[in-house]
């Protein structure tokens with residue numbers, strides 16, 4: 559019925575590339591196969607006990623069961639600002655420069671809804687976490703992509719990045735209003751230095767665009783690498799906001815807690831749109847999130863350590879199985895070039911083969927954009943024993959193609 563009634567926004571969203579791999583995975587599981595699943599970025603452990611205890615305690619209080627504050631309770635916004643002060647020596651005003659969000663994805667999508675006029679252009683590096691570009695499509699804007707350049711150690715080639723950025727600024731019409739950056743990067747794991755942000759802020763001020771920075775993986779860094787914040791740059795608040803999430807650092811993905819801080823005009827727009835759309839997270843979740851940010855951080859170190867060990871086991875065992883991959887410095891992913899003999903078929907077909915023949919599920923790189931082709935993303939969400947099992951399966955699989 560009503561075939562003539564179209565939903566243009568929904569029609570502009572492509573079929574999820576990952577769905578193809580997912581369907582095969584589910585069918586294999588239904589058939590009783592044991593699939594080792596590296597395909598989702600979904601943390602596999604529980605939230606730390608002291609945070610859960612606080613949630614329970616707070617949920618016992620009747621006064622906490624009503625509508626909450628859409629921009630987040632004051633105590634949580636204060637904890638967010640203190641987190642920035644402690645970690646980056648960045649001073650933020652909890653009233654005007656911070657919003658608590660239902661996960662950083664909700665915050666980002668609603669921010670983009672609030673600030674995008676029809677036809678507005680945002681520059682988004684490719685490959686990308688899909689919603690970074692599709693938020694603009696959903697909001698009636700459009701995306702100018704630019705290739706994300708990085709070396710074999712997944713360090714962004716900063717000079718080339720700025721060249722690509724200038725090219726994108728020249729190519730786009732109308733003039734881009736926004737640039738999205740996400741370092742450490744999903745899916746490529748690419749990292750940047752603070753100098754990169756200094757230059758970026760300079761360019762943004764000259765070319766007059768805002769920067770939306772996502773540091774979801776800020777805590778998941780290895781080998782001495784530390785995540786810089788764009789807000790550490792003097793005057794960055796004039797042109798930038800930054801988002802963070804408790805999903806990864808505290809294993810709280812299902813709780814849906816994140817935040818966005820920085821530029822008053824953008825933060826104000828998000829606060830306003832949220833005040834129309836939602837009544838805030840359940841107060842006990844906000845109270846527990848406050849405890850997460852203010853409390854002991856050894857739980858974060860444990861989680862970081864777990865990913866680092868898994869990364870080491872994966873790189874080492876896959877290498878012995880015949881698949882050489884460079885070590886990422888950050889995130890909960892490994893961004894792996896597909897083995898040479900499969901370059902012809904591309905990342906989607908390779909992922910399907912790996913799933914059906916080696917019983918290992920990964921995400922095809924092409925799902926993250928055209929420059930993700932020839933790579934797959936391996937999420938470090940299976941334990942070390944399962945990673946070693948995957949390596950054994952892959953060894954047999956590769957042998958079949960190499961002998």
Ligand SMILES: Cc1ncc(COP(=O)(O)O)c(C=O)c1O
Pocket residue numbers: 599660661662663664687740743744772774802803804805811814815816
């Ligand atoms: C780069 C990046 N940003 C944001 C998110 C969303 O996190 P959440 O909405 O759970 O805060 C993810 C989740 O995988 C991510 O990879």
